[in-house]
Each structure stands twice: as structure tokens, then as C-alpha cells.
Amino acid sequence: MTGSDSRPPTLEQVANYAGVSRATVSRVINGVQTVDPELRRTVERAIAATGYVPNLAARSLVTRRTDSIALVVSEPENRGYETPFLTRMFTDPYLGRVTAGAQEVLRPLGIHLVIFLADPPARPHLLRYLRQGHVDGALLISSHVDDPLPAQLVDLGVPVVLSCRPGQPVNASFVDVDQRAGVRMAVDRLAARGRRCLATITGPLDMPAAQDRLSGFEEAVAANGLPKGVHVEGDFTRGGGERAARRLLEEYPQVDGVFVANDLMADGAQRVFQEAGRRIPDDVAVIGFDDSTAALECHPPLSTVRQPVEEMAGEMAHLLLTRIREPGRSPRSVIFNPELVLRASA
Amino acid sequence: MTGSDSRPPTLEQVANYAGVSRATVSRVINGVQTVDPELRRTVERAIAATGYVPNLAARSLVTRRTDSIALVVSEPENRGYETPFLTRMFTDPYLGRVTAGAQEVLRPLGIHLVIFLADPPARPHLLRYLRQGHVDGALLISSHVDDPLPAQLVDLGVPVVLSCRPGQPVNASFVDVDQRAGVRMAVDRLAARGRRCLATITGPLDMPAAQDRLSGFEEAVAANGLPKGVHVEGDFTRGGGERAARRLLEEYPQVDGVFVANDLMADGAQRVFQEAGRRIPDDVAVIGFDDSTAALECHPPLSTVRQPVEEMAGEMAHLLLTRIREPGRSPRSVIFNPELVLRASA
DNA sequence: CTGAAAGCGCTAACAT
DNA sequence: ATGTTAGCGCTTTCAG
Numbered sequence: 001m002t003g004s005d006s007r008p009p010t011l012e013q014v015a016n017y018a019g020v021s022r023a024t025v026s027r028v029i030n031g032v033q034t035v036d037p038e039l040r041r042t043v044e045r046a047i048a049a050t051g052y053v054p055n056l057a058a059r060s061l062v063t064r065r066t067d068s069i070a071l072v073v074s075e076p077e078n079r080g081y082e083t084p085f086l087t088r089m090f091t092d093p094y095l096g097r098v099t100a101g102a103q104e105v106l107r108p109l110g111i112h113l114v115i116f117l118a119d120p121p122a123r124p125h126l127l128r129y130l131r132q133g134h135v136d137g138a139l140l141i142s143s144h145v146d147d148p149l150p151a152q153l154v155d156l157g158v159p160v161v162l163s164c165r166p167g168q169p170v171n172a173s174f175v176d177v178d179q180r181a182g183v184r185m186a187v188d189r190l191a192a193r194g195r196r197c198l199a200t201i202t203g204p205l206d207m208p209a210a211q212d213r214l215s216g217f218e219e220a221v222a223a224n225g226l227p228k229g230v231h232v233e234g235d236f237t238r239g240g241g242e243r244a245a246r247r248l249l250e251e252y253p254q255v256d257g258v259f260v261a262n263d264l265m266a267d268g269a270q271r272v273f274q275e276a277g278r279r280i281p282d283d284v285a286v287i288g289f290d291d292s293t294a295a296l297e298c299h300p301p302l303s304t305v306r307q308p309v310e311e312m313a314g315e316m317a318h319l320l321l322t323r324i325r326e327p328g329r330s331p332r333s334v335i336f337n338p339e340l341v342l343r344a345s346a
Numbered sequence: 347m348t349g350s351d352s353r354p355p356t357l358e359q360v361a362n363y364a365g366v367s368r369a370t371v372s373r374v375i376n377g378v379q380t381v382d383p384e385l386r387r388t389v390e391r392a393i394a395a396t397g398y399v400p401n402l403a404a405r406s407l408v409t410r411r412t413d414s415i416a417l418v419v420s421e422p423e424n425r426g427y428e429t430p431f432l433t434r435m436f437t438d439p440y441l442g443r444v445t446a447g448a449q450e451v452l453r454p455l456g457i458h459l460v461i462f463l464a465d466p467p468a469r470p471h472l473l474r475y476l477r478q479g480h481v482d483g484a485l486l487i488s489s490h491v492d493d494p495l496p497a498q499l500v501d502l503g504v505p506v507v508l509s510c511r512p513g514q515p516v517n518a519s520f521v522d523v524d525q526r527a528g529v530r531m532a533v534d535r536l537a538a539r540g541r542r543c544l545a546t547i548t549g550p551l552d553m554p555a556a557q558d559r560l561s562g563f564e565e566a567v568a569a570n571g572l573p574k575g576v577h578v579e580g581d582f583t584r585g586g587g588e589r590a591a592r593r594l595l596e597e598y599p600q601v602d603g604v605f606v607a608n609d610l611m612a613d614g615a616q617r618v619f620q621e622a623g624r625r626i627p628d629d630v631a632v633i634g635f636d637d638s639t640a641a642l643e644c645h646p647p648l649s650t651v652r653q654p655v656e657e658m659a660g661e662m663a664h665l666l667l668t669r670i671r672e673p674g675r676s677p678r679s680v681i682f683n684p685e686l687v688l689r690a691s692a
Numbered sequence: 693c694t695g696a697a698a699g700c701g702c703t704a705a706c707a708t
Numbered sequence: 709a710t711g712t713t714a715g716c717g718c719t720t721t722c723a724g
Contacts, residue, residue: 008477010717021695026719034693056478057412058717061403061700068480070460087639090442096432099463107467112475114416115461117445121453129458131354132402134414134480239643271645293433297585299617356701367711372703380709404701407716696723707712 009050018046029054060133068112069320070135071102072126075119076147081204083237085119091237092264093292094309095141098163101313102139109321118149130158137324139163139316143207159327161320163312165208173319173331175312179209182305182338183216184223186259186287189303189346191224195257195285198229201244201269203236203261210236213261213289230255234265238294241265245272256284257346263288263295266302270345274299285346291339300344308336355396364392375400406479414458415666416481417448418472421465422493427550429583431465437583438610439638440655441487444509447659448485455667464495476504483666485509485659489553505673507666509658511554519665519677521658525555528651528684529562530569532605532633535649535692537570541603541631544575547590547615549582549607556582559607559635576601580611584640587611591618602630603692609634609641612648616691620645631692637685646690654682 011029015022020043027035028043035043046052060066073095075085089095099115106113114135118126130138130153137159142149145167153160154172162174190198200217203210214231221229230252234244241264248255249272260266266288270280278284280300288295291306315334322329357375361368366389373381374389381389392398406412419441421431435441445461452459460481464472476484476499483505488495491513499506500518508520536544546563549556560577567575576598580590587610594601595618606612612634616626624630626646634641637652661680668675 011719012717022718023695023720024693027694030719036693039694053474053477055407055717056480057403057407058700059403059719061401061407061702061717062719064700066403066480068475083639084442084446086442086446087439088442090436090445091439091639093433093437096430096434096436099436100430100432103468107471110471112462112471112480114480115463116458117461122449125453125456125458128399129414131399134402134412134458242643275645293429293437297588299621357703358701368702369704369711369713370709373710376703382709385710401701404716405703407701407718408703410716694724696721698719698721700718700720702716703714705712705714708710 008055009052010055011052014043014046014050014052017050018043064133065136066134067110068114068135069106069317070114070116070130070138071099072116072118072138072140072149074140074142074147074149076142076144076149077120081235081237082239083235086117088237089117093294094290097292097309098139098141098313101310102317104310105314105317123149127152127156131156137161137320139313139320142166143209145206145208145211159320159323161316161323163316165212165333167208171331173323174333175316175319175336176333177307177312177336177338179212179338180216180219182289182307183213183259184220185338185340186289186305187217187220187224189287189340189342190257190259190285191226193257193281193285193346196226197252197254198226198257198259199248199252199255200229200231200258201234201241201248201260201265202231203234205233210261217259234261236262236265238264238268241268242272245269249273249276258284258286260286260288263290263292263298263302263304266304266345267294267298270298270300270302281344281346287346291341295341295343298345303343303346304341306339306341308339312336354401355398356401357398360389360392360396360398363396364389410479411482412480413456414460414481415452415663416460416462416476416484417445418462418464418484418486418495420486420488420493420495422488422490422495423466427581427583428585429581432463434583435463439640440636443638443655444485444487444659447656448663450656451660451663469495473498473502477502483507483670485662485666488512489555490550491552491554491557505666505669507662507669509662511558511679513554517677519669520679521662521665521682522679523653523658523682523684525558525684526562526565528635528653529559529605530566531684531686532635532651533563533566533570535633535686535688536603536605536631537572539603539627539631539692542572543598543600544572544603544605545594545598545601546575546577546605547580547587547594547607547611548577549580551579556607563605580607582608582611584610584614587614588618591615595619595622604630604632606632606634609636609638609644609648609650612650612691613640613644616644616646616648627690627692633692637687641687641689644691649689649692650687652685652687654685658682
């Protein structure tokens with residue numbers, strides 16, 4: 001018969017089975033080196049025979065570790081985006097890349113990664129979850145300027161690392177890409193191809209990343225000696241990119257080059273430009289940001305500013321691990337360099 | 347100063363502070379009714395004053411519950427999909443709907459939901475995670491016929507509920523939509539609009555859901571007295587839909603109606619049909635499956651078979667909770683009715 | 693190198 | 709209605 005015998009085997013049972021003390025079994029399990037090889041083998045057999053698995057609660061009651069960390073995706077409030085939070089999260093390839101990058105460093109260390117989605121109603125839950133000690137720390141993807149979560153977690157003493165420059169200064173490490181440098185590459189490229197009427201479709205301007213990309217755009221346009229560009233605000237979704245592109249075409253029909261603050265919106269925008277009869281890149285050149293999978297699915301394939309998201313997530317994981325191990329150490333931020341990836345759209 | 351004082355307050359400290367016994371504090375925390383209201387207030391003040399939060403490890407060591415459950419998304423092996431697992435998961439709105447539906451029933455109960463993505467390398471981790479008792483049970487999204495995970499979890503005694511009919515029979519509850527009935531509605535509609543040359547773009551045929559939709563299609567075509575339809579296999583992604591549509595156009599240029607096994611592929615397919623100069627729905631009528639957000643973002647908006655995914659996920663949560671509470675009870679499956687949603691594409 | 697024993701923080705009988 | 713007490717299963721000194 002399979003299934004749950006009344007209760008899983010305990011350390012004690014394994015010890016009895018092997019004819020040793022609990023301490024010895026514990027040592028074997030935890031890979032302590034000072035155990036007689038002979039005994040170790042006996043114990044290992046006993047473990048296999050009983051199908052023993054350590055009880056997390058008991059263990060972490062004493063070690064105060066759970067060997068798992070949370071990837072928390074936060075959204076401070078519902079500001080009437082067209083697309084609800086969860087749909088957005090599960091529609092943007094970005095999160096998948098973050099997960100992959102973090103897994104890569106955590107997995108070899110035997111540390112579990114779980115994902116926690118924290119829209120406003122989930123907020124109290126998240127706080128409880130973290131304080132109760134389900135995990136040892138959190139990678140926090142928080143993209144809004146006024147998200148109180150980063151500060152709250154820091155105040156709570158939860159080890160945390162942020163995915164980008166926080167809106168308000170917070171005493172925590174973060175990882176980011178050099179946004180302005182990335183945008184600069186995009187605009188320089190547009191200019192080099194002879195585009196003079198530039199515009200940008202931004203992300204939600206209550207996100208630091210969106211702000212950085214917009215101001216980077218304006219700087220770069222000026223640096224190229226071009227007329228001040230136009231901007232319309234989007235929401236980082238494909239649909240939002242379409243809406244923004246329509247507005248852009250109305251407000252600034254002579255546009256011939258556009259920097260779109262992420263690939264998903266660029267995809268939507270390209271569709272709209274084409275439906276309006278503009279050829280890409282001949283009539284309008286388009287450059288996105290992220291180099292996500294969406295960039296390849298675009299028609300035509302999208303030139304874009306590559307963010308090394310996986311690497312960045314891996315670095316977040318490292319920073320978090322050292323923060324957990326050495327709570328005293330002061331926070332650091334790591335900035336990555338972007339890269340321009342040229343395809344057909346510009 | 348904020349941050350982690352050496353250690354968080356314990357029950358004992360709260361009890362001392364309030365001048366009562368640990369048991370009383372415990373009762374207040376757990377909402378036991380038989381506590382003098384006066385005392386209760388004293389205790390509550392003490393809790394607030396000390397900033398006490400129960401220690402999960404200690405509690406679940408004795409209760410054997412964690413009040414959290416995992417949403418596990420499983421992929422048995424990498425069968426050379428174009429798109430990697432994590433990207434697929436974070437690109438398809440389906441998962442967001444599942445999460446939302448499950449949250450809705452779990453949240454009021456104070457139960458946490460964490461997401462665990464289990465591609466092949468993560469598999470051993472998942473097993474450990476579950477056996478260690480990080481969670482009380484799992485909602486398992488497993489869509490491949492030969493995924494061993496459902497059976498493994500059942501054998502391990504982990505309470506589990508499946509998101510659709512398992513490939514091999516497994517002693518666990520599951521929730522599904524009546525796939526054939528849904529496809530039937532779609533095909534009937536196509537036939538009613540006078541389409542005679544039908545085709546379908548399927549999901550990966552190693553998924554039960556894809557199989558059901560294909561055989562449902564064939565049955566429905568026959569039932570409508572139409573010539574045997576054509577099918578090409580897709581992979582449930584937007585890009586896969588495009589590739590499949592291209593093949594379809596080559597193999598069966600006279601096609602005038604197509605049932606696409608999910609909305610994401612339908613979106614891709616529509617793009618390809620249009621690029622090939624076919625008008626939708628006049629030259630080719632298209633019906634998708636899911637009624638996900640992608641259906642609304644399509645051009646033209648997609649007629650589709652609606653699956654009540656949120657409700658289904660809620661039901662999964664209920665089934666899991668009763669399975670956790672009454673491990674003895676025998677599994678049940680709940681089948682939901684689909685619904686045809688008519689928009690512009692057919 | 694191994695065993696004995698204490699204790700992590702909490703809940704749940706049991707006694708009062 | 710409240711307090712006392714005995715563990716839950718594990719790690720970790722401390723002896724030996």
C-alpha cells in the first residue's frame with residue numbers, strides 16, 4: 001500500500017534502525033565530516049530503508065533557517081491599468097527570465113525559490129508570510145516609486161534585495177541596469193539612421209525605470225542635436241503599446257523614429273504603425289528595450305536594448321545570500337551594462 | 347533604531363508582559379472563544395506592544411500544518427519546444443487566471459499560496475520541498491500525458507489536486523472543462539456560418555487537453571456532415587500558432603474555417619492569415635479556446651470557447667482543502683461547462 | 693568520533 | 709476560564 005502511513009519516520013527511528021544515536025544520524029544528514037565512514041554507510045542505509053526526510057519545522061525551529069527564499073512581485077496599488085496585475089505578470093516574459101536567473105544560482109545550493117505575487121489584497125498575507133519565517137529572505141521585484149513594501153520589509157528586518165533602483169532611498173541592496181546608457185544607444189542609432197522626428201512610448205511614469213528611460217531619451221535627443229522629442233505614456237503591456245502608438249500617430253504624424261520603453265509595447269506599436277500603412281523601418285524605425293522573447297516574435301524582428309536580466313537576477317540572489325549570512329554588512333548596488341541588439345526594425 | 351533585534355519576541359515574553367500564562371496568549375492568538383474579554387484585551391495590548399508574531403516553525407512542529415499551499419506548474423521534460431518552459435509560463439495568461447481563482451478562495455481563509463515552477467532540473471527540489479512539509483498540499487498544473495509527477499506526489503502522500511484529466515489514471519481529484527463539448531460548439535458555429543473546409547491547429551499532442559480537443563474536433567466535423575478536417579500541431583504559444591498557420595496554408599490552401607486549440611496560437615494564426623492576404627472572418631473564420639485576455643487583444647477580436655478558469659481554480663482549492671482536512675475521503679472530479687463567446691473572428 | 697541531554701517556541705491535553 | 713505540563717523532531721553543546 002502506498003500513501004501516508006500515519007506519520008513519516010523521524011530521526012529517532014532512523015537512529016534505532018541503524019543502532020546509533022540521533023546525533024550521529026543528524027551528523028550524517030548534515031554532511032558533518034567527522035563521522036566514521038563505516039557508520040556513515042550504515043546510517044545511509046537506514047535512511048534509505050526508512051524513507052526518512054528531515055522535518056522542516058523541527059529543523060528550522062533550531063537552525064532558524066528554511067533554505068528557501070521568495071521571489072516577491074509587488075504592485076503597490078491598482079491604478080486602473082487596463083490589464084489586471086496577475087495577467088500582466090503572466091504575460092510579460094520578464095518574470096520568467098528573472099526566475100530562471102535566480103534559480104540558476106540558488107538550485108546548486110539546495111535553496112528553494114518560491115514565487116509570491118503581492119497585489120494590494122495580498123499585501124497583509126505577504127507580510128505575515130515573511131515575518132512568520134516561511135523563507136529566509138526575499139528578492140523583491142518592486143517597480144513603483146511609491147511602493148512602501150521595500151521600506152516595510154527592511155524595517156521588519158527581512159533580508160531583501162531589490163530588482164531596481166527604489167523610488168525612495170531604502171537601506172537595501174539593489175541591482176539595476178544603466179538605463180540612461182541603454183536609451184542613449186537606442187537614440188544614437190536612430191539618429192545615425194537619419195531620423196529627425198523622434199518620439200518615445202514610455203512605461204508608467206510612476207516607475208523609476210520608466211522615468212529613467214524617459215529622461216535618458218530626452219538627454220540623448222538633445223545630445224544628438226535633434227528637435228525635442230515627443231512622448232506618450234504606456235503601461236508596459238502589448239495592448240498599452242497599441243493605444244500609445246495610436247495616440248502618437250495622431251499627435252505627431254511626422255514621427256520617423258521611436259524608442260519604446262519595452263519590447264512588449266514595441267510589438268503592439270509596430271502592429272499599429274503597420275495597420276496605419278507605415279513601413280518599418282523605412283517610414284518609422286522602432287527600437288525596444290529588454291531584448292525579451294517578444295523582440296523575436298515581432299514583425300519585423302525588433303532592434304532593442306538588451307538587459308542581462310538573467311545575470312541580474314543571479315546577482316540579486318548572491319547579494320541576498322550574503323545579506324542572510326552576514327546581516328551586518330552594508331548594502332551595495334550593482335549596475336549592469338546594457339547592449340544594443342540590432343535586428344530589422346531600426 | 348529599526349531592524350532585527352537579536353531575536354523576535356516569543357509567546358513566553360508576551361505572556362510575562364501581560365502577566366498571564368503562555369496558554370492564554372496562545373488562545374487569544376488562535377481565536378479560542380473561551381477567554382475572558384478583559385484578559386483578551388490585556389493580551390492583545392501586550393502583543394501589540396511587543397510586536398509579537400508567532401513562529402511558524404514552532405507552531406507547525408506541533409500542528410503539522412503550515413497554512414500555505416503550493417501552486418506547482420510542472421513540465422515533465424524538455425521536448426524541444428521553441429520557447430523554454432519559464433518563458434512559456436510567463437507568457438500565457440492562463441496561469442495568472444489560475445492564480446487569481448485560487449487566491450480568491452484561499453485568501454479569506456488566511457492560507458498562503460506560493461508558486462513553484464517545476465521544470466526537469468527543479469524536480470528533485472520540488473519533491474524535497476513538498477516532503478519537508480513547507481506546504482500542506484499542492485495544486486498541480488500538469489498537462490503532459492506522461493508526467494510522472496502526479497503519481498509521485500500521490501505516492502508520497504502529499505495532498506494534491508490536478509488541473510485537468512491526468513494522462514494516466516491517478517488516485518487524486520481533478521478539475522477539468524468539458525473539452526469535447528467546447529470544441530463541438532466551435533465547430534457547430536463554423537458550420538452554421540457555412541464553412542466547409544475546416545481545419546484545426548492543435549496543442550502539443552502529448553497533452554491530454556490537446557488530444558481531447560483534437561478528437562472533439564474530428565467528432566464534431568463528422569457530426570456536421572462535413573469533409574474530414576485537417577490538423578496541424580502547434581505548441582500553445584503565439585509563435586507556434588504562426589508556424590502552424592503557415593504550414594496549414596501550404597497544406598490546405600482552401601481552408602475557410604479553423605478551430606485553434608488556444609487563444610494565444612489563434613492570435614499568431616490570425617496574423618499569418620492576414621499577412622497572406624486572407625480576410626478574417628470573410629475568407630477564413632477563426633475560433634480559439636480559453637477566452638483569455640489574448641482573445642481581446644487579437645485583430646479582429648477572437649471568437650472563442652470560454653473556460654471558466656478562475657472558477658475551476660477556486661474549485662481546485664476547495665477540493666485540496668477538504669483533501670487536507672479529510673485525507674480519507676475518496677477523490678472526486680469536477681467538470682465545468684464551456685461557453686461559446688462570439689466576437690468578430692467567426 | 694560518538695552519545696546524552698538540553699532546548700528551540702509553540703499547542704493541546706489535563707488539571708484546577 | 710486559566711494555568712501547568714508534556715511533548716512536536718531536530719540540532720548542538722558538552723562529556724566521554
